[in-house]
Amino acid sequence: MKIAMVGSGYVGLVSGACFADFGHDVVCIDKDPAKIESLQRGVMPIYEPGLAELVTSNAKSGRLSFTTDLAEGIAGAAAIFIAVGTPSRRGDGHADLSYVYAVAEEIGQTLVNDAVIVTKSTVPVGTGDEVERILSEAGLKVKFAVASNPEFLREGAAIGDFKRPDRIVIGTDDEWARSVMTEVYRPLFLNKAPILFTARRSSELIKYAANAFLAVKITFINEMADLCEKVGADVQDVSRGIGMDGRIGAKFLHAGPGYGGSCFPKDTLALLKTAEDYEAPTRIVEAVVKVNDARKRAMGRKVIEALGGIEAARGKKAALLGLTFKPQTDDMRDSPSIAIAQTLVDAGVEVTAYDPEGMDLARPLMPQVAMCDSAYAAIEGADATVIVTEWDAFRALDLARVKAAMNAPVLVDLRNVYDPAEVRAKGFAYSSVGRP
Numbered sequence: 001m002k003i004a005m006v007g008s009g010y011v012g013l014v015s016g017a018c019f020a021d022f023g024h025d026v027v028c029i030d031k032d033p034a035k036i037e038s039l040q041r042g043v044m045p046i047y048e049p050g051l052a053e054l055v056t057s058n059a060k061s062g063r064l065s066f067t068t069d070l071a072e073g074i075a076g077a078a079a080i081f082i083a084v085g086t087p088s089r090r091g092d093g094h095a096d097l098s099y100v101y102a103v104a105e106e107i108g109q110t111l112v113n114d115a116v117i118v119t120k121s122t123v124p125v126g127t128g129d130e131v132e133r134i135l136s137e138a139g140l141k142v143k144f145a146v147a148s149n150p151e152f153l154r155e156g157a158a159i160g161d162f163k164r165p166d167r168i169v170i171g172t173d174d175e176w177a178r179s180v181m182t183e184v185y186r187p188l189f190l191n192k193a194p195i196l197f198t199a200r201r202s203s204e205l206i207k208y209a210a211n212a213f214l215a216v217k218i219t220f221i222n223e224m225a226d227l228c229e230k231v232g233a234d235v236q237d238v239s240r241g242i243g244m245d246g247r248i249g250a251k252f253l254h255a256g257p258g259y260g261g262s263c264f265p266k267d268t269l270a271l272l273k274t275a276e277d278y279e280a281p282t283r284i285v286e287a288v289v290k291v292n293d294a295r296k297r298a299m300g301r302k303v304i305e306a307l308g309g310i311e312a313a314r315g316k317k318a319a320l321l322g323l324t325f326k327p328q329t330d331d332m333r334d335s336p337s338i339a340i341a342q343t344l345v346d347a348g349v350e351v352t353a354y355d356p357e358g359m360d361l362a363r364p365l366m367p368q369v370a371m372c373d374s375a376y377a378a379i380e381g382a383d384a385t386v387i388v389t390e391w392d393a394f395r396a397l398d399l400a401r402v403k404a405a406m407n408a409p410v411l412v413d414l415r416n417v418y419d420p421a422e423v424r425a426k427g428f429a430y431s432s433v434g435r436p
């Protein structure tokens, strides 16, 4: 089966490469000639474990190709996925759908065979109706249907998530579209991945509801962590204790510096906007957005506290280990490290940093932070070392070496990766999140 993927960004590229790996014939399309040219050379525009190998091997076998020409790319495709960006619109937080609609217009002008048009981009409820209207008004001579098929890929684990999904959600009322989509996902069907067919609007909302719910879980445990610090409880135990209840579930209950990334911050805002437009306010999500925003700067203040308070901190040096919003990615979007660094800089603290993948994208976001070549270079002479992102490389630091390199042995562990007793036994003043 031929599949076209319009948009070769994170989602389009991972999905396209995985479909090709399943044996489909996939063309990835993008307007950016530099991106297409580098993909043709096997150079990835993003960092994602396993992606380069997957792209290269499928390109070599002839099942995966790249083009900037949409008309050529979609010709003969039974399913055309729209996987372009839907960034937060400046000013109001609404998802900016201009790229999605521009692709729909172009498909309307160039489609020459029957095809199912599938929105994979995260789009607000009702976007599928609008895409359908655009295509209808284009006066197409061929049969088409519009379906919704949201992605649930985690950065850093995207290929595994695609190939072994908890579920596949497909939103359409059209029998023919249903059969085409069943064919698209047949290889996963054989692996017993559950496919949930719903109405298109339900499918569109499922994506936002899922991300918002996960953001709620994280924010809930983060607030419990703050409470733990006040009452002398341990949030790791609280998390384990509630997570063992099957109704709650153990995942996404890890307390930390607040969620970031390309999805949760943007999608929670877009959901609020939809809820407002339809006069069905989602107060819980409103609170989550506010609490999470405030948390990032609060983590900066936690570091200032560890440096001895606002007076003492001025002129001292803090080393940030990890800058990306989570490990295994170079993505800096809405990373807590940005607000943490700014809070420290505002307080007159000198800030150094090291991140295995994120420093190039971080540099312009935190111009006053000195980027270093290694974790040990960053902590040289520091008055506090702060673990901001739980990269594996920071899980087993040589603490004796760390202590010797630092000006004062202060460790602020915002991801709870170390055992407090062990670190304190090595002579560190240690603080973490939600633990006594």
Ligand code: UDX
Binding pocket: 151, 152, 153, 154, 155, 156, 211, 214, 218, 251, 252, 253, 254, 255, 256, 257, 258, 259, 260, 261, 262, 263, 264, 325, 326
């Ligand atoms: C998320 C969703 O998981 C995915 O299904 C969706 O398609 C896109 O958004 P992603 O943003 O890649 O994926 O990362 P995820 O692993 O979900 O983490 C998001 C943020 O939450 C990170 O900042 C992470 O550090 C934080 N987080 C996650 C926690 O603080 N605690 C947790 O227990 C889990």
